[in-house]
Amino acid sequence: MAGIRTKPDPQRYSFEGFGSAKYPNFMLRGAGDLDNWTLEAYRDKWEGYQALGKALKLEPAAVTAEVKLSDLRGRGGAGFRTGLKWGFMPKDTPERKLTRYLVCNADEGEPGTFKDRAILEYNPHQLIEGMIIAAWAMQCKLGFIYVRGEFSWLLDKLEAAIQQARDAGYLGRDIQGTGWDFDLLTYRGAGAYICGEETALLNSLEGRRGEPRVKPPFPAQAGAFGQPSTVNNVETLAAVPVILRIGGAQYARIGLPGNTGTRIFCLSGQIKRPGLYELPLGLPLDFIMNDLAGGSSTGRKIKAVIPGGASAPLFDAKDFDCPMDFDTVKTRGSMAGSGGIIVMDEDTCIVNLILRLTRFYAEESCGQCTPCREGCNWMEMILNRIEHGQGRPDDLALLASLPPRINMRTLCALGDAACGPVESAMAKFRDEFEHHISHKECLCAVR
């Protein structure tokens, strides 16, 4: 089934100064050009597969060392150090030869995030090259790209790109005369947000329900099909060829120490120029929002921002100066997460917004752990009541009592993710909740 884009991609991928030394362009090269996905384009225009040639001349351990030197942190949400993660993979011993797998997490489902889609659509070969290099570093036998089910319209292109790489001898048996075999398979999810969690993804990849696993064992000990596995995000793996090409030390000079490199920020919501912005880590939020993306689309003041995908606690105006890197965003009480920046103007009803978010988590909870399954539903019911003018005076206390009973009491982070927005909204926009309860109408409507 051929995927159809019903009109040319209207998405915004570049901005003034993009591609300069100040704002280097590594991930979104050629984005927006529908013919950019081919092997020829990648090799001719973007120095494609040169990093692979370099990597295959190195010892696998030296490739991991290069990635460690770059200090690359996972772009999926947790910001875990990629080189360290790779280092967890067990090595072969004289007694036992292990089968290791590499898994690419392309189950991009975090509301507010749409960066992996652009890489899959316009730069699939950069991901493939990154996966081959990562697999060489960990000596994996097989790689899987777990693509969310809704991306079926771009799966054909990805499959075609993999076949091109296979035909060119980058995948398959005895790659580039190294005697090492590696191949890639795609796997299509079926519409479950929870499958973005790495162990749920592994279960889904094995053909099971996408329910997170008990850890330990961690994927590096027993991951896909019971074998040692590493799960990395699309953007993380696509950064690997860049690191090999320019060198880990050079990559580490971009951004801030400890928060190196560029990442793709996804701007959405009520913003004048929504789209993808590849930027060095550590630029202030208001610079990205106002100077690059043009400020609010409605002309009204920006009231709140979700800085790292829907799971991240809200920022209000006093945090708009926050530098967007993993550590600073965390110290400000939110998380850099998946890089999705959702902007809301002052007419947005926070109660309504949080209700919609909580409904999403209640819907997407896999149901395994009681605190998350029941707690998210409770939060949704209470918020629903408040939003529709049926809130009771003690509802805020009841709502506030739920997050402490969900947080850190479940197998995965979905429950925690559901609590972040609720807790932060109640702390920062309490007047809106109170007005909803006492006046049975929205504060934004009367302002």
Next chain:
Amino acid sequence: MNHPQTPETSEVPLAPGMRLPLSRRTRLSEEAVAEIRAVAAKYPDKLAGTLPALYIAQREFGFLSLAAMKEVAAALEVPEGHVYGVATFYTMFKKRPVGRFHLQVCTNVCCALNGAYELLRRAADKTGAAPGEGPTGDGMWSLEEVECLASCGSAPCLQVNEAVFDEFVDEARLEAILEACRRGDYSPWGE
């Protein structure tokens, strides 16, 4: 000790499958069975063939009835309960029929901030399909509210069946897409 009387829920025992609609088709074609086995063989374990097999069955049956799930279990030689568990876990496996053109509108926050609910209402008005309900009487349309389709920067977005995807959908754009469906420019569900 005296237990209060538990009310009878229904005359029919509540076997899970009893609540699923029946499909006209009851068997998978031989080609589909062969396709399922070929896909499953690509992965290290045949169980991994479950999701791809359910997609193949959904294509043939139109939706996943209990018969479809049993056929998948038989083709893969895995327990029926496993297949039922997987088929009912994921939202993209349809457990009841959908229209020839299944319209999916994301209403998550980024889209909601940019008019997704208006798009949903317009789509409902224009097609007569109610969100989350079955297909229209003529079987032409069905409408569903879905979660994030990774089109937050180009909201609101609309996906038709599996292959057609559109962004920044305003009223004119919606009408153009619906017209293209009526003309037959896009393949109907399952084809």
